[in-house]
Structure formats: C-alpha cells, structure tokens
Amino acid sequence: MVELKTPSQITAMREAGRVVAQALAAVRAHAAVGVSPRELDDVAGKVIADAGATPAFLNYLPGFAKTPYPAVTCISVNDAIVHGIPGEDPLAEGDLVSVDCGAFVDGWCGDSAVTFAVGEPAPADAALMEATERALHAGIAAAVPGAKMGDVSAAIGEVCRAGRFGLLAGYGGHGIGRRMHEDPHVPNEGRAGRGLRLRPGLAIAIEPMFNIGGRDDSRLDADGWTIRTVDGTRAAHFEHTIAITEDGPRILTAL
Known part of the structure; x- marks a missing residue:
C-alpha cells in the first residue's frame, strides 16, 4: 500500500535526511588512500549516534538475505555495485567508492548514496559518476505531481542507454517513510x-546504479550481500x- 505523507511528516523525514547527508559528507571527507571501508563505516556510525539517530541498515534483514546486515553503511568498491559490506582492506589511489547510508530520526527514515573516487578518478570512472548522478537528477526532475512513475524511470534509463552503460537488472528505488523500504517500487x-500517478505526499528514494x-x-558474493558486475567493470550508485x-x-537528503 502506498502511504502519502503530510507536510509535517515530510518535515520530520527531512531531519532524518539531514543526518544521512551529514554522515555521507563525513565519510567522503575521511576517505583517503590507506583508509579502510570499515573505518569509514565507523565515521558514519559516529555521526548518526551523535545526532541521536538510529542506523537503518545495521541488523536489517530483508526477505532476500540469509543473515542480518552487519554494518551501518553499505560501502561498495570498484566492481561492487551495491550492498558491499565494509571490510578491512585499505583503499588505494583511484578506487571508486559507493557509500549508501540510511538513518531513522523520531521514527522516520532517510536514505541516500554517493559515489566518489579516492584521489584522481580515471576518465572512464569520472564519466560513469557524472552520468549516474545526472540520471538521478533527471529522475528527480521528472517526479512532479500528475506525472507517472514511468516518467521517472524513463528519465533515468535514457541517460543510462545514451551513455551505453549497464543498469543493474531488477533493482531500483523504493517508497520510504516509517520503514526504509515501502511501496512503491x-x-x-x-x-x-x-x-503509478505521482501525488503530493509521496516519498520515494530514487537510486540509479x-x-x-x-x-x-x-x-552475488559468498557473503550473501555484495552485488558485483559480472565482467569486473566498475559501477556507480547515487541516491536521494x-x-x-x-x-x-x-530533496530530503541534501546537506
């Protein structure tokens, strides 16, 4: 069932989104050669805890997973597309890092993701990140009252296919509010x-990959969570x- 939010509920979601944005900004500022994804996860966890918020990902157990998610963030490096579990291997120059983060404040959820390079990105990686982020904003721009969900999807897909990129099949954004994942897909x-016709009060997370x-x-990796490209090529993930x-x-998850 699709739940429409009131203006006051959207304001409450904005507070959760602000915490997520602050956590992602802190992670990006801390990322450097030699720093591990686990250290970055700790940075995000501290921002969320200091704000009095609750991490949305930690111990999350959706239907497709065999074990609860063990971290505050998903950190997917290079060929990992989404759901990467933060590990101890240090980041290297040129690594492509996608960080997905969610948090609850007063029972309302915010969810956002960003991709960045450690140091100077390779030209192909820079083009990938630019296109993925541009697709996110194309999808957002299409999400106006009276439009259809297909308008959002078409705007994202058009950017992807024009750039001859791959698009993670079967995955996309989701409704969000009192739970991290709500209807609609x-x-x-x-x-x-x-x-679906888009109406005021609908809250969704848009996330091209x-x-x-x-x-x-x-x-899928043996950890049951990390999703990778089949051919080992790099991936990017942006979400608001x-x-x-x-x-x-x-946008509820902007700084």
Whole structure:
C-alpha cells in the first residue's frame, strides 16, 4: 500500500535526511588512500549516534538475505555495485567508492548514496559518476505531481542507454517513510506515461546504479550481500530521498 505523507511528516523525514547527508559528507571527507571501508563505516556510525539517530541498515534483514546486515553503511568498491559490506582492506589511489547510508530520526527514515573516487578518478570512472548522478537528477526532475512513475524511470534509463552503460537488472528505488523500504517500487528504466500517478505526499528514494561494462546482469558474493558486475567493470550508485509536493520534488537528503 502506498502511504502519502503530510507536510509535517515530510518535515520530520527531512531531519532524518539531514543526518544521512551529514554522515555521507563525513565519510567522503575521511576517505583517503590507506583508509579502510570499515573505518569509514565507523565515521558514519559516529555521526548518526551523535545526532541521536538510529542506523537503518545495521541488523536489517530483508526477505532476500540469509543473515542480518552487519554494518551501518553499505560501502561498495570498484566492481561492487551495491550492498558491499565494509571490510578491512585499505583503499588505494583511484578506487571508486559507493557509500549508501540510511538513518531513522523520531521514527522516520532517510536514505541516500554517493559515489566518489579516492584521489584522481580515471576518465572512464569520472564519466560513469557524472552520468549516474545526472540520471538521478533527471529522475528527480521528472517526479512532479500528475506525472507517472514511468516518467521517472524513463528519465533515468535514457541517460543510462545514451551513455551505453549497464543498469543493474531488477533493482531500483523504493517508497520510504516509517520503514526504509515501502511501496512503491521505483524502476530505473521504463516507459514514460505508464505506472503509478505521482501525488503530493509521496516519498520515494530514487537510486540509479550504472556500470561501465554495459551489462545488466550481476553476481552475488559468498557473503550473501555484495552485488558485483559480472565482467569486473566498475559501477556507480547515487541516491536521494525525495518528497513530491505541490511545488514539485523536494530533496530530503541534501546537506
């Protein structure tokens, strides 16, 4: 069931989104050659704890997983697309790092992701990140009252296919609010003019996931969480939680 939020509830979600944005900014500032993803996870955890918030990912157990998620953030490096478990291996110059983070404040959730390079990115990585982030904002721009969910999906998919990138099949964004994952599903590719009509009060997380290799398939690590590209090419992931308002889309996870 799709739940529409009131203006006051959207304001409450904004507070959760602000904490997530602060955690991601702190992680990005701390990332450097020799720093491990586990250290970055600790940085995010401290920001969330200091804000009096609760991490959304820690111990999360969705239906597809065999074990609860063991960290505060998902940190996916290079060919890992999403759901990477932060480990102890230090980051190296040129690594591509995707960080996904969620938090609850007063029972409301914010969820966001960003990808960045450690040091100077390779040209192909820079192009991948630019296109993925541009697709995110194209999807957000399409999320206006009266539009259809397919308009959001088509805007994201158009950027992906124009750049000849791959798109993680079967994955996309989601409704969000009192729970991290709510209805509706937000596909990263679709037909404009189709699907759910977007109404003020709808809160969704939009999250394109592109890869350089141009393939849509993926493989799952033995940890049961980390999803990687089949061909070992690099991936990027950007996400914002937004609310649809009478005045258009409002980003709830910006600084």
